[in-house]
Amino acid sequence: MKISAQEEYGLRCLVQLAALPEGGSLTLPQIAEREGISIANAGKLMWLLNKAGFVHSTRGTKGGYSLERPAEDIRLSEIIKVLDEDVLSKHCGSYTGVLDSCVHNGDCGIRPVIIGLHMLVENALSQITLAQLVGSERSVDAMFHRVHSIHRTVEPHGV
């Protein structure tokens, strides 16, 4: 289970914008430099994020990208959903082996686990806003542990 390059870099670009003072903006070359990626790559990522409505772009001299909404209002779950291209609903169609469709269609024990995991992850991410990622690693870590503690509350008996 891993995060894709699009998710990772897209999220990072948004964090750069969120770290700016109120109303600030960055051009593609600036974003690319700050994230250590190519300008072309940053361009594609920002194009996606623009289409999805997270950022606002201005062309021409003095142009650039800025957040469309306050960073405090943007939840990570929304961002990942966009950068992830609906991987969940395509799950059964992706792993069909040499056949045309999942051999387990109709009665599959794995599907509920996949769906459950996605809900779990989405729920955790929905509790974190873009603004919260701007701080230093230490503070983000402490913040996540508050979310993380939710799984300590489960009774230890096997399910």
Place this chain on the structure above:
Amino acid sequence: MKISAQEEYGLRCLVQLAALPEGGSLTLPQIAEREGISIANAGKLMWLLNKAGFVHSTRGTKGGYSLERPAEDIRLSEIIKVLDEDVLSKHCGSYTGVLDSCVHNGDCGIRPVIIGLHMLVENALSQITLAQLVGSERSVDAMFHRVHSIHRTVEPHGV
């Protein structure tokens, strides 16, 4: 965030073995047919699972694969860890853009989120055994919801 083909098919092959009557075994062609994948592919997956100690293989006529340990003792977290090839520890080395290492080394707000998500997922998967995946979709779904309920118990205030 998605599951890889290796994780998906590897897990499915193990479920097939777990569904067998006590002590039963399956040959590669049988596994391949039941999962709708090629024999070559099944062979590679079972080789991995054998190296990791989940299954026991017997060569020659009347050979095949069987579970090395009871399905009730094998937790999904163990399986995924093997099929996932330690994606977590390689995270920072994977997304380096055009540079040699993560631009955020030393103070990164995303890393704790990635690590936290992994812990969350691993914790959920550690509460599910292979044996529990054998039943019908409905029963597995109900079972997962008992695990899943852990995230409903979190206080809804923002973190």
Place this chain on the structure above:
DNA sequence: AACAATCTTGACGAAAAAATAATGATTTGC
């Protein structure tokens, strides 16, 4: 109007992942 800075967008090439193929090794049954 001409020019420079900037974003837009589809096509293309490179890299990584997945699947397949090929060859070898072990066991069983005769």
Place this chain on the structure above:
DNA sequence: GCAAATCATTATTTTTTCGTCAAGATTGTT
């Protein structure tokens, strides 16, 4: 001992994902 059945291992090909390029469109400046 030999042949058939089976797993083991590495190499090759195919597919998918990722990154780059190039031509275009828009805006601001002089």
